[in-house]
Amino acid sequence: MGEILTTADLRARGVHAKKIQALIRDGKLHRVDRGVYTTSRPQGELLLRALQQARPHIVFTGRTAWELRGNRSVYLPAAALVARDGYLRGSGYLRLIRGKSATTELRNGIRIADPLRTAMDMPATKQFEAVKFLEGQYGGKDGSARLKEDLAAYARVPAGMRALVGKAAVGGDSETERVLFRVLREQGIVMEQNKKIGHYRRDGVHEKSKVIVEVNGYEFHRDRGVMVKDCWKANDALIRGYTHLSYSDSCIDMHLAEVVAEIEGVINGRARPSGPVWGWHRMFEEP
CATH class of the missing domain: 3.40.960.10 (VSR Endonuclease)
Structure with missing residues (x-):
């Protein structure tokens, strides 16, 4: 897996603007976001960690968080939450959504949304997977209690989140x-x-x-x-x-x-x- 380097890192190694552009043209350096690069093709967790470094305040959600939790391949562009007053411009690697996750989790340097927000931000074509995801996250004898606790963390539960929860068979063992x-x-x-x-x-x-x-x-x-x-x-x-x-x-x-x-x-x-x-x-x- 490649390195994640900032412009400052490259300058410290004696690599300045013209050399950076030459390395990018030769495929030896890849620009992920403003001031952040990878030394190998940006994909999977390497890409997400690079995006997280470029934009520390984003929280990955929807399909991206679902893929991470299930150890699946990461589909692009990655989906991430940004504060309502935050910078919304994304890129070919990143799609930004205005909103907030009640709680977050840090996995290997990647911050992801809670299961409820993750499910709500899944694409319309993945609603069945979103429901199954919630059922898996809130399975077992304490599933209903954990779901209730996570819902309570939201001052106001969004209608889309409530609708998905209503479709999920929570608490099952199989x-x-x-x-x-x-x-x-x-x-x-x-x-x-x-x-x-x-x-x-x-x-x-x-x-x-x-x-x-x-x-x-x-x-x-x-x-x-x-x-x-x-x-x-x-x-x-x-x-x-x-x-x-x-x-x-x-x-x-x-x-x-x-x-x-x-x-x-x-x-x-x-x-x-x-x-x-x-x-x-x-x-x-x-x-």
Whole structure:
């Protein structure tokens, strides 16, 4: 990886204006921003660190911060936040957005926006990825609490940020859960994920209709101890007055529409028994 050099650094090495221009023409020096250069092609983290050095107050956001958090290749131009009264002129390497991140994080000399601001600044063509990103950032049993805390850091939550949060299935432990609860959200059914009722955490709870939905992955739930716990967990829900629905990860993968329809039917009081599962579920098809 190349060096990042300022005009002052180059002058200290005896490299002045005409020599700088000659090195640029020969491809031995690359101008990233005013007064900042790299000795190799500016790309990836080298480019972002150079931009950060040229403009210390910018905060990378949107697709750029998403790419950094996911160790993806950096797409150009990089996106960064600048204060509302700041200098807004960008470049071929940099696109500036007026705004502020409630909190920031420094990674290897690169300052990035918080997950909420990162998601809000994603391109319109990447909104699905933005929702999945939020679900990943705020997964697990404390996901909802962390999301609430991060939202509270904003004096006023922007409408675009609130809209993305409303689409995200926050608190899930697996991508399969997130897929199911995300689609239910799209249908207007919001499940509280990883909610503790009694001694047990439930994958999804619709409190108004007293419906619990569990998603069981084969690799984890085939363990005998887990199976015993699942049985008593389901019984506990019934005793507490809940309707308890269980689906395997294969049900979500192969029959998502049917699963969603059944949950909707139970919640809305219009459920009808399906035929014997071995007669229609693709799991039972011959290889």
